[in-house]
Amino acid sequence: xxxxxxxxxxxxxxxxxxxxxxxxxxxxxxxxxxxxxxxADSYLMYxxxxxxxxxISTTGLNILTxxxxxISLGQAGFMGVGGYTVAWLSMNTGxxxxxxxxxxxLLAAAVGILVGLPSLxxxxxxxxxxxxxxxxxxxxIFAEWESVTGGMGGLSLEPAHLFGLTFQTDFAMYFxxxxxxxxxxxxxxxxxxxxxGRAFIAIRDRDISAEILxxxxxxxxxxxxxxxxxxxxxxxxxxxxxxxxxxxxxxxLSMSIFYLAAVIVGGMGNLLGGILGAAFMTLIPEVLQxxxxxxxxxxxxxxxxxxxxxxxxxxxxxxxxxxFEPHGLAEIWHRIxxxxxxxxxxx
Amino acid sequence: xDWLFFGEISLAGLAMGGLYALIGLGFVIxxxxxxxxxxxxxxxxxxxxxxxxxxxxGMEMSPWIALPLAVLGGSIxxxxxxxxxxxxxxGESSISVVMVTIGIASILVGLVELLWGADPQxxxxxxxxxxxxxxxxxxxxKIAYGFLIGAxxxxxxxxxxxxxxxxxxxxxTASDQAAAYSMGINVRRVFNLSWVFGSLxxxxxxxxxxxxxxxxxxxxxxxxSVLVVVIVGGLDSIVGALVAGIxxxxxxxxxxxxxxxxxxxxxxxxxxxxxxxxxxxGLFGTHxxxxx
Numbered sequence: 001x002x003x004x005x006x007x008x009x010x011x012x013x014x015x016x017x018x019x020x021x022x023x024x025x026x027x028x029x030x031x032x033x034x035x036x037x038x039x040a041d042s043y044l045m046y047x048x049x050x051x052x053x054x055x056i057s058t059t060g061l062n063i064l065t066x067x068x069x070x071i072s073l074g075q076a077g078f079m080g081v082g083g084y085t086v087a088w089l090s091m092n093t094g095x096x097x098x099x100x101x102x103x104x105x106l107l108a109a110a111v112g113i114l115v116g117l118p119s120l121x122x123x124x125x126x127x128x129x130x131x132x133x134x135x136x137x138x139x140x141i142f143a144e145w146e147s148v149t150g151g152m153g154g155l156s157l158e159p160a161h162l163f164g165l166t167f168q169t170d171f172a173m174y175f176x177x178x179x180x181x182x183x184x185x186x187x188x189x190x191x192x193x194x195x196x197g198r199a200f201i202a203i204r205d206r207d208i209s210a211e212i213l214x215x216x217x218x219x220x221x222x223x224x225x226x227x228x229x230x231x232x233x234x235x236x237x238x239x240x241x242x243x244x245x246x247x248x249x250x251x252x253l254s255m256s257i258f259y260l261a262a263v264i265v266g267g268m269g270n271l272l273g274g275i276l277g278a279a280f281m282t283l284i285p286e287v288l289q290x291x292x293x294x295x296x297x298x299x300x301x302x303x304x305x306x307x308x309x310x311x312x313x314x315x316x317x318x319x320x321x322x323x324f325e326p327h328g329l330a331e332i333w334h335r336i337x338x339x340x341x342x343x344x345x346x347x
Numbered sequence: 348x349d350w351l352f353f354g355e356i357s358l359a360g361l362a363m364g365g366l367y368a369l370i371g372l373g374f375v376i377x378x379x380x381x382x383x384x385x386x387x388x389x390x391x392x393x394x395x396x397x398x399x400x401x402x403x404x405g406m407e408m409s410p411w412i413a414l415p416l417a418v419l420g421g422s423i424x425x426x427x428x429x430x431x432x433x434x435x436x437x438g439e440s441s442i443s444v445v446m447v448t449i450g451i452a453s454i455l456v457g458l459v460e461l462l463w464g465a466d467p468q469x470x471x472x473x474x475x476x477x478x479x480x481x482x483x484x485x486x487x488x489k490i491a492y493g494f495l496i497g498a499x500x501x502x503x504x505x506x507x508x509x510x511x512x513x514x515x516x517x518x519x520t521a522s523d524q525a526a527a528y529s530m531g532i533n534v535r536r537v538f539n540l541s542w543v544f545g546s547l548x549x550x551x552x553x554x555x556x557x558x559x560x561x562x563x564x565x566x567x568x569x570x571x572s573v574l575v576v577v578i579v580g581g582l583d584s585i586v587g588a589l590v591a592g593i594x595x596x597x598x599x600x601x602x603x604x605x606x607x608x609x610x611x612x613x614x615x616x617x618x619x620x621x622x623x624x625x626x627x628x629g630l631f632g633t634h635x636x637x638x639x
Binding site: 065069071118121122124125126128129130132133136137140143144257260261264305307308309310311312313314315316317318319322323326 | 384432435436439441442443445446447449450451452453454455456457458459460461465571574578609612613616617619620623624627
């Protein structure tokens with residue numbers, strides 16, 4: 001809370017950007033996102049797109065796990081549903097990308113509702129395992145339903161197109177992925193200013209109490225599942241357009257764990273945390289790669305150790321954050337911000 | 348239908364199921380005492396199997412010395428994990444603790460790749476090679492003797508928990524932690540010991556499974572099958588782990604033989620889904636009543 005920042009009415013209290021400083025910073029941030037593709041080389045472009053996709057998917061999982069308290073190991077499966085929907089539609093119908101992405105999200109949401117059905121009866125870890133079962137089934141369908149999914153070979157697809165424009169390069173994809181990511185994060189932020197979002201949070205804090213307060217548990221849990229998998233579906237669709245090929249191995253179980261880790265490292269139940277976590281977790285392998293490249297002249301064996309080191313760092317980050325900083329990167333961010341806004345005082 | 352073939356497949360499946368039961372027991376011991384779902388159990392098994400590989404293969408010890416050493420190593424690993432990474436999470440939400448075990452699994456996979464390389468390896472054979480026949484039915488000797496060793500440990504465990512002082516302490520902690528505290532049971536020690544004993548069972552099973560099927564850093568995926576076993580049996584039920592372990596092992600092998608390898612996981616997870624919908628606390632688990 002800032003000093004001398006008394007709100008006069010509810011509207012001001014509810015605003016996403018509450019002070020002019022915040023508005024300026026946000027505008028600068030958007031401007032930076034807009035300028036970025038014109039300054040960056042192709043490698044940074046590629047990373048920017050990857051981070052954008054990860055942000056959408058992590059935000060989706062954050063809605064379900066961070067805000068509603070339903071842990072899911074099925075995120076990669078839902079992304080797969082989105083990816084395959086986009087691939088199939090682009091091969092068989094040639095619809096423009098806004099339509100295919102919307103359909104991908106909706107189909108993933110439908111699958112999400114189906115997977116969420118057991119959440120009425122089971123919760124916590126049992127639910128996690130139910131979603132794990134769902135992801136096993138989805139993987140099986142991707143691999144075996146050859147007439148639609150192309151089996152183990154997967155599907156390759158045409159570049160995204162709209163009104164005769166094709167989005168072939170990373171540079172072009174950036175202008176689909178990043179605006180969509182910004183839009184979807186803002187949409188999520190707005191959900192949590194309505195009854196629906198507050199119901200999610202109430203369910204997370206104590207589901208039985210929430211039910212006594214008149215929140216229909218099944219209804220809202222399924223809604224959370226649907227919303228979360230909609231995000232995953234769109235992210236999966238973008239993933240398909242970006243790499244232009246989907247196979248069953250594009251969406252492994254380790255990807256679900258990756259997104260859970262991103263939510264945890266970023267900060268559960270915090271949208272900013274989701275963004276930070278997604279960017280952080282996506283960039284770590286790249287940083288490690290740079291490090292390895294720098295070390296190779298001195299230690300020729302360095303590249304061999306990269307993939308195991310990545311596994312170790314990945315695990316250590318999950319464990320370390322949970323033990324030492326359970327609120328994640330978002331909390332670190334807030335601490336830094338508080339330091340500057342209170343300076344020269346300590347607290 | 349070829350009944351002899353079905354019998355042989357079933358037998359192999361039941362023997363595999365015996366090993367699943369042993370791993371499931373390790374899982375249930377940890378869950379009963381500490382309420383932690385251990386997603387890293389497959390990786391602990393893998394670690395012990397790699398230790399065996401080093402002792403028996405690299406250092407050329409007799410397998411019968413290497414086996415206890417590897418199992419000991421796996422149990423110590425379990426104890427260390429509990430002390431350093433699970434203990435600080437006491438009182439945190441179960442989701443966080445599960446995520447810690449997932450993180451540990453990832454660390455172990457990385458460590459194994461770093462120390463032993465990513466290529467698949469074969470364990471030196473140490474079980475008798477003479478084919479085993481039960482009636483007409485042939486059973487691969489590795490599987491048969493693996494089952495016997497596993498069953499022996501299983502019986503020791505069941506007796507230990509029934510009659511020994513430590514076993515009683517563990518059961519007391521499982522049924523009521525606060526009461527156990529006030530009766531002077533060292534609950535922290537029980538927590539630690541449950542991880543040691545759980546990892547011990549898993550480690551032995553790990554060496555035996557790796558001896559039949561080979562070893563690679565992906566070996567830990569077997570943990571997923573074990574997860575199915577303990578959910579179907581009931582997370583806090585030893586009997587459940589035994590029954591479900593044998594059943595899931597049988598189902599997996601039969602589904603693999605008749606429908607093809609790609610059906611193994613979906614078949615067992617279908618059972619899991621049915622159980623979750625109709626009996627979420629498992630076949631033998633305790634049905635918890637929740638109050639606000």
